[in-house]
Amino acid sequence: MATMNNEPTGFTKRPSRRLSASATKAPLVPSADRRWSLRRRLTVALGGFGGLAIITLIVAPLVGPTPITLARVFDTSVPFTENVDAQIFFIARLPRALAGILVGASLAVAGVVFQALLRNPLATPFTLGVSAGASLGAMLVITLGLPVAMVGIPAVPIASLLGSLGAASVVYTMATLRHRGLSTTVLLLAGVTLNSFFSAIIMFVQYSSDFAQTFQTVRWLMGNLDVGGFQPILAALPLLGIAFVMFGTLPRALNLLTLGSDSAAARGVDILRVQRVAFLSASLATGAAVSLSGPIGFIGIVIPHLIRLVVGADHRIVMPASACLGAAFLVACDVAARSVMAPLELPVGVITALTGGPFFLWLLVRQR
Amino acid sequence: MLQVANVSFAYEKHLVLSDVSFDLAPGGLLGILGPNGSGKTTLLRLLGGLLRPSAGQILLDGRDLGSITKAGLAKRMAMVPQETYLAFDYSVLEVALMGRYPHLRTFEVEGPEDVEVARAALAETGTANLEQRSFMTLSGGEKQRVVIASALAQFGRRATDTGRRPVEALLLDEPTASLDLGYQLDIASTIRRLNNDRSTAIVISTHDLNFAASVCEQVVLLRQGCILAAGPIHEILRPDTVKDLYNVDAVVEHHAKAGHLTIVPLARRAIDTPYGHNE
Numbered sequence: 313m314a315t316m317n318n319e320p321t322g323f324t325k326r327p328s329r330r331l332s333a334s335a336t337k338a339p340l341v342p343s344a345d346r347r348w349s350l351r352r353r354l355t356v357a358l359g360g361f362g363g364l365a366i367i368t369l370i371v372a373p374l375v376g377p378t379p380i381t382l383a384r385v386f387d388t389s390v391p392f393t394e395n396v397d398a399q400i401f402f403i404a405r406l407p408r409a410l411a412g413i414l415v416g417a418s419l420a421v422a423g424v425v426f427q428a429l430l431r432n433p434l435a436t437p438f439t440l441g442v443s444a445g446a447s448l449g450a451m452l453v454i455t456l457g458l459p460v461a462m463v464g465i466p467a468v469p470i471a472s473l474l475g476s477l478g479a480a481s482v483v484y485t486m487a488t489l490r491h492r493g494l495s496t497t498v499l500l501l502a503g504v505t506l507n508s509f510f511s512a513i514i515m516f517v518q519y520s521s522d523f524a525q526t527f528q529t530v531r532w533l534m535g536n537l538d539v540g541g542f543q544p545i546l547a548a549l550p551l552l553g554i555a556f557v558m559f560g561t562l563p564r565a566l567n568l569l570t571l572g573s574d575s576a577a578a579r580g581v582d583i584l585r586v587q588r589v590a591f592l593s594a595s596l597a598t599g600a601a602v603s604l605s606g607p608i609g610f611i612g613i614v615i616p617h618l619i620r621l622v623v624g625a626d627h628r629i630v631m632p633a634s635a636c637l638g639a640a641f642l643v644a645c646d647v648a649a650r651s652v653m654a655p656l657e658l659p660v661g662v663i664t665a666l667t668g669g670p671f672f673l674w675l676l677v678r679q680r
Numbered sequence: 681m682l683q684v685a686n687v688s689f690a691y692e693k694h695l696v697l698s699d700v701s702f703d704l705a706p707g708g709l710l711g712i713l714g715p716n717g718s719g720k721t722t723l724l725r726l727l728g729g730l731l732r733p734s735a736g737q738i739l740l741d742g743r744d745l746g747s748i749t750k751a752g753l754a755k756r757m758a759m760v761p762q763e764t765y766l767a768f769d770y771s772v773l774e775v776a777l778m779g780r781y782p783h784l785r786t787f788e789v790e791g792p793e794d795v796e797v798a799r800a801a802l803a804e805t806g807t808a809n810l811e812q813r814s815f816m817t818l819s820g821g822e823k824q825r826v827v828i829a830s831a832l833a834q835f836g837r838r839a840t841d842t843g844r845r846p847v848e849a850l851l852l853d854e855p856t857a858s859l860d861l862g863y864q865l866d867i868a869s870t871i872r873r874l875n876n877d878r879s880t881a882i883v884i885s886t887h888d889l890n891f892a893a894s895v896c897e898q899v900v901l902l903r904q905g906c907i908l909a910a911g912p913i914h915e916i917l918r919p920d921t922v923k924d925l926y927n928v929d930a931v932v933e934h935h936a937k938a939g940h941l942t943i944v945p946l947a948r949r950a951i952d953t954p955y956g957h958n959e
Contacts, residue, residue: 351789427768432767572765579781
């Protein structure tokens with residue numbers, strides 16, 4: 313480092329810096345070379361949380377009423393058509409685990425992005441009415457008994473996706489209509505209002521529909537990762553792909569948004585563009601995830617905070633780490649949901665909140 | 681370096697600034713003084729390129745602010761708001777490194793040079809020893825100086841290092857509004873040092889006349905969006921201008937020990953204010 317140093321003032325206080333470093337909670341930057349340090353922190357975080365996600369993805373399909381082993385699943389001496397273990401692993405259980413990975417990762421990152429966009433740590437992927445729109449769409453299809461499938465894809469996910477995108481565009485239009493740029497205050501208020509409004513419609517339709525339809529809707533609202541095959545996953549993948557590519561451009565700008573939009577703009581951030589990309593990508597990811605599994609709560613708020621407690625606030629680490637931990641956590645919760653009271657299956661949202669809630673509270677108490 | 685020519689600005693239909701003109705010389709230290717609501721912050725946001733004038737022009741070295749890219753502008757002009765609240769907790773060094781944003785491409789990571797610039801900026805504001813602290817745990821005065829460091833990091837190296845003429849400007853919005861006496865002195869000395877050592881041009885908006893008198897060479901008095909007077913501070917700051925500005929009777933005299941003008945407010949004038957207040 314000394315080779316680059318033609319300005320010694322910044323380096324003279326090294327010993328006292330060490331002293332203060334030991335008395336702080338802020339993430340350490342152990343070396344003068346920040347690039348190395350960021351890369352290293354990213355590698356450690358991705359290695360840890362990414363590894364966790366991969367392990368859950370492999371272990372989850374092994375758990376179920378019919379016991380199977382990895383050795384027999386990957387036994388190449390038996391052709392696939394005769395390998396029952398491989399068939400159970402790949403056809404019956406893997407789609408469900410994959411759905412968990414995609415939904416968990418999407419909701420966790422969408423949570424991070426909404427929290428940064430609204431500068432509000434209490435924001436979730438569902439705060440801005442995206443999931444209420446999705447629920448309304450799904451419920452209308454279920455209650456009105458619309459055709460089961462359109463172009464091979466079931467009508468419910470399509471309706472819920474349209475519902476979520478519709479809600480997102482209403483909220484976005486409200487926030488940009490009479491404002492210079494995008495008003496995050498209006499975004500938040502319009503989102504919360506839309507949530508109540510859609511919930512009221514859902515309640516009204518529920519009240520006037522018959523028992524079987526109500527039961528079906530309530531089940532959908534609880535969230536379920538049993539997607540039934542690879543088809544729905546493949547359908548959601550392009551949307552999630554677009555959302556994640558957009559996420560990729562955001563982290564450093566989101567760091568600056570933390571300072572407030574004026575300070576960020578004064579540092580050269582194109583505020584309106586960043587807000588647009590953040591809102592669109594997070595809404596798209598949430599909409600696609602909810603259309604796949606129904607609204608699964610808790611992940612979008614707890615995972616980002618958990619990750620920040622562990623790795624600090626830099627979005628370049630928080631976003632990928634949240635994606636990995638969100639994926640691992642949801643898949644693990646789903647395994648618990650289908651095995652705790654087997655053969656009875658619990659809604660996975662029950663498990664995410666029951667297990668994650670107390671743990672998160674404990675973390676909060678421990679930190680203070 | 682900075683020319684404000686006949687600038688007016690209106691939010692919706694409400695006129696906030698009308699026909700404001702003044703110049704800022706390279707390395708100058710200008711105070712924008714005025715009561716609350718006189719348009720100081722709006723003027724500062726216009727100077728920083730965050731707002732566009734409704735009429736008139738703001739030129740940076742002869743170029744209209746609107747024609748300069750956001751990153752290009754950020755490398756030469758930095759802004760420090762009255763108070764900075766972080767939505768999430770970053771370390772002091774991370775906050776200083778945020779100033780490097782205009783120098784990096786979308787996927788680029790800060791390199792050793794950026795860290796060096798950020799550390800030098802922290803050293804210049806006397807906060808190098810706080811580098812690893814969490815920003816949220818700092819006192820108000822420390823936060824303000826760290827944010828100034830983050831703003832300085834936008835400029836890159838000290839202009840004097842490159843041997844070229846300094847062309848940077850720092851805009852400070854009410855830098856001492858929420859600070860106690862001790863921290864006010866800290867900020868004042870930081871501002872003077874930056875202006876002397878780096879030749880950073882500085883614009884300060886404030887309603888605190890004594891603070892302005894302790895640091896500013898030139899002042900612009902702003903009342904209800906119009907310039908009341910502008911020029912060297914010892915010529916402009918007089919009992920009659922203070923009365924016009926704040927409707928307050930005051931003693932304005934040079935203080936031998938302080939080495940600058942001091943203003944002692946004596947009494948609020950009667951109800952016939954030019955603001956139409958009913959008090």
